[in-house]
Amino acid sequence: MNFFDKLRDLGVKALINKAHAMNIRETGLTGGNLADSLCDAIEQNKTAVAAALNNADTDMVLLQVLERDPEAVMRGLTAAAAVLGTENKTLYVPENREELAETLRPLAGEYGVTVKSEFVNVRENENALLLHIATCADLAHAIEGDYTPGVWVSVDGGEVKRVTDGTKISDLCDLTGAKGLILGYEMRPVKDAALTVEETNLANGVVRVLREHDCVVAETQKRLLASRARSCGKCVFCREGLLQLEYEHREMTEGRGKQEYTDFTHEIGEAMAFSTPCTMGQNASKIALSAQDSFPQEFEAHIKKKKCPAAACVKLVNIYIDPRKCTGCCLCLHACPHGCIEGRPGYIHTVDDFDCTKCGECAKVCRDGALIITTGRVPHTPQRPTKVGRFRD
């Protein structure tokens, strides 16, 4: 029996009952019960359905659900529209994925779905029931009878997989050497790995383990920057708030952080959460707020001591050439983009600190492990040209 016939035979009531019985949870920020959302939408006379990723989602790993099985998403969208009695169906793919939208259009045409490659304008979608792409897929599977309760997860950027409810975060990843976790839109302490997937709001499907060399501050800055890049920039708090937070974190990673930044993060970040209409503004500051709460000592190290405990913030580390290991090969000298390595063949090389940007290019080319990047102090190095092997402290 084809899907449309099945849908018709089932009828609205049975569809909702099915969603209810299977207790389908919405993927994404609400995390609520799909059956409730459908009922609310009927009550509010919503006249359209739109499927999309969260606007706040900058990792976009859950797009794989659509790419792998676009038909399921179309069907789920169609079923939700049938519940509302509307033919107005839109599938949003991210704004920079027009080519994906194009490949989906023939199939979408069969289901009467309009595909747009856009950031979701929530104001234009006031009359629409907004569902996550993954929720649509779940609904389709429920109708087909092959739904399993669970969530979609990508661990450390790996392929998205279906994880059944009850699975603990710690079951999903190797926690050796872990100092923290990114779960959904937040940065969390390692102890939260004891939580199950349904206890954690993995709205964007992201699970990432932060290890020794991952800097919490730099990671936060990177994610804030990604949000800035995606934000449509129409709302003051999202546009300007994100910019302030991102600038502050960048300054922290460069040793220019100020004590009051911690307060600013709270003042701006908390206001952002309730001062914008879409998930971008509501969630983009969460990474900064949660990072500060979970890892205060890392922020303190960056701001007060100007040190990066993970040795990942290049501006906060020292680079020197170990005079005992240098073989005078000149590779680093040629690799340095700023010409701040001194030396000649057979002589011990040294780093001129003044112009060094700590870019680390030299360390990448050194075959002898002589280029040392450290958060600690720099030992004595030759003050005048010294032949390899002749260095005395």
Place this chain on the structure above:
Amino acid sequence: MAKITIDGVKLTVPDGANILDCALENGIYIPHLCHHKDLSPLGSCRMCIVEVEGREGVTPSCTLKAEDGLVIRTKSPEIDRLRMLALELLLTGHPEDCSTCPKYGNCELQMLIQYIGPKTGRLKMRSKGFAPEERNPLILHDMNRCVLCGRCVRACNELRGVKVLRYNKRDMETYVGTLHDKLLIDADCRFCGACAEVCPTGTIRDKLIATGAGREDAIVPCRAACPAHTDVPRYIRFVKQGDFEAAAAVIREKAPFPHTLGLICNHVCELKCKRGEVNEAMSIRGIKRAAAEGDTGKYWRGKGKQLPDTGKKVCVVGGGPAGLTAAYYLRKQGHDVTVKEALPTVGGMMSYGIPSYRLPREVVAAEAQVIADQGVKLETNCKVEKPVELLKEYDAVLMAVGTTNGVRLPMQGNDLPGVLVNIDFLRKASMGQETGMGKRVIVLGGGNVAFDCARTAKRLGAEEVHLACLEARNVMTADDEEIEQAQEEGIFVHPAQTFERITGETHVTGVDFMNVESFTFDENRRAIIKKEPGSEHHLDADTVIFATGQRPDLTPDCGLTLGRANSIAVTDMESDKSTSVPGIFAAGDAIYGTKSVIQAIASGREAASQIDKYLGGDGDISETLAPAQDAPAYIGHVDGFGHLERGKPEIDSAQARQDNFNQFDHGLTCEGVCGEAARCLQCDLRLKISRPHVWGDFAGKEG
């Protein structure tokens, strides 16, 4: 209706009404920035946040809808804190140079800063680094000043439907621009100015800044430029809608000679037309002509104003455009009006100056007939020598005698046989009398009258016609159209020439000229002419026509004080047209020198109003003739709008027109007229956009 309470004030407002608008309209100020009454609420700036009793947190009042029982608070420490933070954030991307900003003093953002007093110096400031975009006509974009309130985008998309402005993003900075950053003209902007009107900052500005009293005039410059202030955009819109009758009625509200003006108006409106900045000015005169020619008088004939007789008698001396206009409106005010005209028919320069190939006499006669039909008595062949004596019979006299004496420049040979003057020449040609013209004619002068003389000479059979003037070609006062058409007809135009002397012993043999190197005016407005040494040259001719100005045909014997260039001295050219003799007023060319028909009409109207007041009336000669107009704000998108070319009239070839006095300009075609009317920028629509509510307007009410 919903009963709501804002800050303790009980209001009854429609269900679902916008709370912010309700508050503002009821004298309660809530700071706001992205909201504009005529646009859909956006809720992005967070300035208008309020607290609602029973609800958690704050909510923007612009997106809050009225429902019964709402209790709203617009001030609280938390509201103040969040507003201040929002404004502080907003300002991090806005330059701190209010004092040098062209919007200083009229900037809504500046007023908001004064009201809220945000913290400063805490957050990172930045310059967005957008270069001001000055290449667009009329509108200037300075996106560094933009705070992304989005009003312009909504005005362009929802209010106007033009859909040119949009949000773009580059290097993490969101900004307002066009698709692919195209210039406005290439993005099919309609240059309606709504964006500049709603912009609360100095971001989108008019290139011609318009504030205060001159604002309306600067926004609709055609209407302001017209001496009679004809409502140009309104009649153009009627023409576009195909209602030529209504369009003609609009013109008639200000001038009783629509058809005449449609043919020969010097159209200063077109010189100021904003469309001219985009590509080519509107053919306003062409549209007016079409309206007049398509008119049957449906809306005005026998309608309009006619006050009951007052028993007062007015005599208008001179039946030109100024006199006839004044007579017409004085009659409508209920006075008994007599026009005394020296020549056999009324019309003045419209009948005896402007050649009939430009203005057929039937047109003038028909429009004069309307004035006679209104009850004005026209006495022709009746020259008034002693106006003061008229006061014995009349309660008031209007001197609208025009300038009917041509000026002969003081130069050698100016009284030789064969030397003619413009007015006499044109009048005789008009009346079919012998003009005294020979075969080779030189016209001295570069204005429209000079061209009338030259082209009339050509049509009367002159074999060779030259026209020489002092001004360089680009500053000649004649219309370009006149100059070009004359040249097509084989008339030789010699700009930048000094007239040295008229040669000849017993009859004109020619004129000696020198080339002008430069022609400027000193600080006392005296002409300074620098001649090119050794450039003397001579043109043979048997006829020279002076077309170098006219003066009123008056002598001090007339009993009125005369002013500069023999004009009648009036108390004030605009506001008080009374002369040295109580009860005698003056208007038209006779008071300010030779100008234009429309200027004369405006002067006549003003005189009518003043005389009416003098005779005890209220001086209000205004009347509404045209029906109410539907002027949709939603003008929509038109492909290639900015590049639409000015409609060209159908004109007979030079061959066909140069030997006769037939009208050769057949105006715009029927489709041409509608297309031309559709090119209008509709600048007047902008005046219908609501003005912003700023804190200062509420200051008094809040105590």
